[in-house]
Amino acid sequence: GTTDYELALDLAVDNLGRAHIGGYSDATLDLQTVLPQSVTPVQSLPGGLGDGLYLVINPNLTGPQSLVYASYVGGVFADEIWGVDVDNQNAGYLAGMTASGDFASLNSTFPFSGATDGFATRIRPLGNGASDLMYSVFVGGGGFDRAFGIAVDRATRDAFVCGTAETGQSSDSWCVRLLSNGWLVSGDLFGDVAQFDMAISVCCAQGGNYIGVC
Numbered sequence: 001g002t003t004d005y006e007l008a009l010d011l012a013v014d015n016l017g018r019a020h021i022g023g024y025s026d027a028t029l030d031l032q033t034v035l036p037q038s039v040t041p042v043q044s045l046p047g048g049l050g051d052g053l054y055l056v057i058n059p060n061l062t063g064p065q066s067l068v069y070a071s072y073v074g075g076v077f078a079d080e081i082w083g084v085d086v087d088n089q090n091a092g093y094l095a096g097m098t099a100s101g102d103f104a105s106l107n108s109t110f111p112f113s114g115a116t117d118g119f120a121t122r123i124r125p126l127g128n129g130a131s132d133l134m135y136s137v138f139v140g141g142g143g144f145d146r147a148f149g150i151a152v153d154r155a156t157r158d159a160f161v162c163g164t165a166e167t168g169q170s171s172d173s174w175c176v177r178l179l180s181n182g183w184l185v186s187g188d189l190f191g192d193v194a195q196f197d198m199a200i201s202v203c204c205a206q207g208g209n210y211i212g213v214c
Contacts, residue, residue, distance in 0.1 A: 004028070006053065010083050014090040018058050018068065020125075022081030022094050025053040031070045039127030041071035043104070048076035052096050054084075056125045069125035073136075075100025083150040083201075087157045091134065094121040095150035095161050098138075107182035108137035116140070118147030118163045120178055135182025139174075143167035148200040149213075155206045156180065162199035162213050165189070173199035175213050 004027035011021045025046070032044040043051075051074030058068050073081060073094060083095035099116045117140035124132045139147055139161060147163035157180035164171050176187035204211040 005050075009081060012084045012086045012092075014086040015088065016058075016090060017060070018056050018090070020084050020086050020092045021055045021057065022084040022092075022096070023053050024050060024080045025072070026050040027053075031072065034064065034067060035070060035127070036065075036068070039069060040129040041069065041127070042123055042130055042133045043072040043074070046072050047074040047079065047100060047102070050074070050078045050080075052079045052081035052094065052098075054081060054092060054094055054123065054125075056092070069127060071123065071125075073121055074098065075102040075104070077101075079103065082146070082148045083161075085150050085152045085159070087152045088154040089124070089157075091122055091124045093150050093152050093159050094123070095119070095147040095163070096121075097146040103136075103138075104133070105136050105138060106133055107135040109182075109184040110138050110140070112138050114140055114142045115144050116146060118145045118161070120147060120150060120159060120161045120182070122159070122180075122182065135178075137178065137182045137184070139163065139176055139184070141165060141167075144171075148198070149202040151202045151204045151211070153204050153206060160202050160204050160211050162202040164198040171198065173213070175199060175202060175211065 056069035077099040081096040144166040
C-alpha cells in the first residue's frame, strides 16, 4: 500500500505459487516506478476517482522485489475489482464494477451502459504493456450492475462471472459464461420479484459441466 486508501478484496494462487490480488486504490502513484524496469503494466497510471488494482506477488522473494507485477484497471470514475481467479497459463481473471464510460474494453459483446456495469478482464502479467490485455468486457444493462465473483475452467479457460443487476426497487442475481476470448455465450438471471438478490461467489468443475453460485 501507499499513504492513500487501498483495499484488497480477493486473491488466487497460480501454478508458480504467486498470489494474484485484486482490489481498489485511490492512489496517484505511477506503478512503473515500483516495478522492475523490464516490467510494463497494462495501465501504469490511475484513471480518476479510484481504480481497480491488480497485483502479482512472489512470496519467495522479499521486500520490494516480491511485487512482480501491478496494474490499475479503471477509467475516469470509480472502479473496483471484487473477484480474482487464474488459469493454467498463470493469467489473471478479474471481475468488478465500473462507473467509467472510458473503461478500456476489448472484445466486449456489449457497450458500457447504465450507471455502473460489471466487468470481466483477463490479463497476462508478463510486463509487455497493453498487449498483455487479453480481453476486458462489460456485463450489465441500464441500471446498477456489479460483478462480484469469477471462476475459470482451467481446461477450457472459459470464465464464469456472477453479480447483481439493480433496477429501481429490486435487484436480481446473474451468472454468465465467457469464452477464452471474452465472448459471452450464455447467461442466467435469477431472483425473487421485488426483492434484493445478489450473487457474490461462483465456482466451477473442470470442463464446465457444473457451476455453483451463492
